[in-house]
Amino acid sequence: MVDLLSLDQKDMVDFVSAHGFPAFRGRQLFQWCHEKSVFDFGRMTDLPKDFRAFLEKEAFFDRGELLGESLSDDGETAKFLLRFGDDCVETVLMRYDRMKARNRATLCVSTQVGCAMGCKFCATGQGGLVRNLSVGNILDQLNHANAYLKSRGERPVSNVVYMGMGEPFANYEAVLKSVRLINAAKGIGMRRITISTCGLIPEIDRLAKEDLQLTLAVSLHGANEPLRSRLMPINKRYPLAELMAALDRYIEATGRRVTVEYALFDGVNDRRSDADALADLLAGKLYHVNLVPGNPVCDTGLKRSSAQKIAAFAARLEKRSVPVSVRESKGNDIDGACGQLRARHRREK
Numbered sequence: 001m002v003d004l005l006s007l008d009q010k011d012m013v014d015f016v017s018a019h020g021f022p023a024f025r026g027r028q029l030f031q032w033c034h035e036k037s038v039f040d041f042g043r044m045t046d047l048p049k050d051f052r053a054f055l056e057k058e059a060f061f062d063r064g065e066l067l068g069e070s071l072s073d074d075g076e077t078a079k080f081l082l083r084f085g086d087d088c089v090e091t092v093l094m095r096y097d098r099m100k101a102r103n104r105a106t107l108c109v110s111t112q113v114g115c116a117m118g119c120k121f122c123a124t125g126q127g128g129l130v131r132n133l134s135v136g137n138i139l140d141q142l143n144h145a146n147a148y149l150k151s152r153g154e155r156p157v158s159n160v161v162y163m164g165m166g167e168p169f170a171n172y173e174a175v176l177k178s179v180r181l182i183n184a185a186k187g188i189g190m191r192r193i194t195i196s197t198c199g200l201i202p203e204i205d206r207l208a209k210e211d212l213q214l215t216l217a218v219s220l221h222g223a224n225e226p227l228r229s230r231l232m233p234i235n236k237r238y239p240l241a242e243l244m245a246a247l248d249r250y251i252e253a254t255g256r257r258v259t260v261e262y263a264l265f266d267g268v269n270d271r272r273s274d275a276d277a278l279a280d281l282l283a284g285k286l287y288h289v290n291l292v293p294g295n296p297v298c299d300t301g302l303k304r305s306s307a308q309k310i311a312a313f314a315a316r317l318e319k320r321s322v323p324v325s326v327r328e329s330k331g332n333d334i335d336g337a338c339g340q341l342r343a344r345h346r347r348e349k
């Protein structure tokens with residue numbers, strides 16, 4: 001049985017052609033599945049009966065089962081817990097300016113069940129890697145979010161960020177295929193798609209050659225080698241100096257600005273000297289810094305920085321002409337940080 005959710009248009013044409021059906025049936029199937037989000041062969045009204053009977057026998061949609069849904073107190077952030085097979089993943093929907101005409105709905109998708117990168121502040125990283133998600137598993141998070149929005153009379157997801165559970169570049173092929181599918185079939189422009197990595201250098205170099213208009217975001221969280229290694233073990237494999245050289249290469253090759261994610265933890269990486277070290281790395285280059293209040297995860301001993309410290313850190317960067325914004329941390333009241341809802345679900349099982 002073939003999971004149609006993981007197939008792009010060419011795959012679908014190849015699949016149906018290999019079974020003796022004309023290529024245009026593959027294109028019709030693609031429209032039903034990825035453009036119209038119809039996952040019931042019986043509702044694909046322009047497909048002939050023999051073709052539908054073939055699909056019933058040979059194909060399926062590996063849809064995630066919605067296990068849980070929580071909504072933040074302000075109603076802007078919804079978090080979904082989806083089960084694919086035996087595994088649960090989270091996806092987070094963040095609405096901005098929901099009551100205004102030009103509203104925005106950003107979906108934060110997961111790319112792996114668990115994660116092998118072991119970042120110290122991250123609930124997902126504490127549990128290790130279980131498996132990569134398939135292309136269809138990644139796309140189906142978007143299908144669920146769009147169904148949720150449609151049921152409330154709201155516009156579909158406008159932006160997708162690959163910042164949920166897992167390291168996207170550790171599942172590179174599936175992630176890139178899902179990016180292309182989202183762009184081709186879900187009406188989301190490349191410029192509205194962001195992939196965030198903890199700093200896998202070979203894949204950064206690989207992405208530079210893909211010629212995609214998406215945004216690359218890199219989690220730094222520390223601007224010197226010992227501090228970054230303490231927070232992010234990946235720094236021992238790909239040290240900061242080599243990572244910055246790779247990012248400079250990426251900017252040179254693509255001409256695209258790179259977003260630097262920096263989560264601030266009280267007394268750990270939020271001092272004036274940390275801001276100066278970060279500015280030394282980035283000043284005068286095509287970077288934009290997103291400062292995020294560190295999301296406290298149980299048992300790590302890390303605490304989020306105060307609003308005053310975050311403002312002072314931002315001002316220090318601005319003084320060095322480093323473009324910076326402070327991102328609000330949405331959904332804290334619903335276990336907003338990556339992997340927290342899943343971790344709670346596992347504890348309660």
Ligand code: SF4
Pocket residue numbers: 115116117118119122123124125126164165166167198338
């Ligand atoms: S922050 Fe991202 S890369 Fe690091 S452990 Fe968590 S999911 Fe993995």
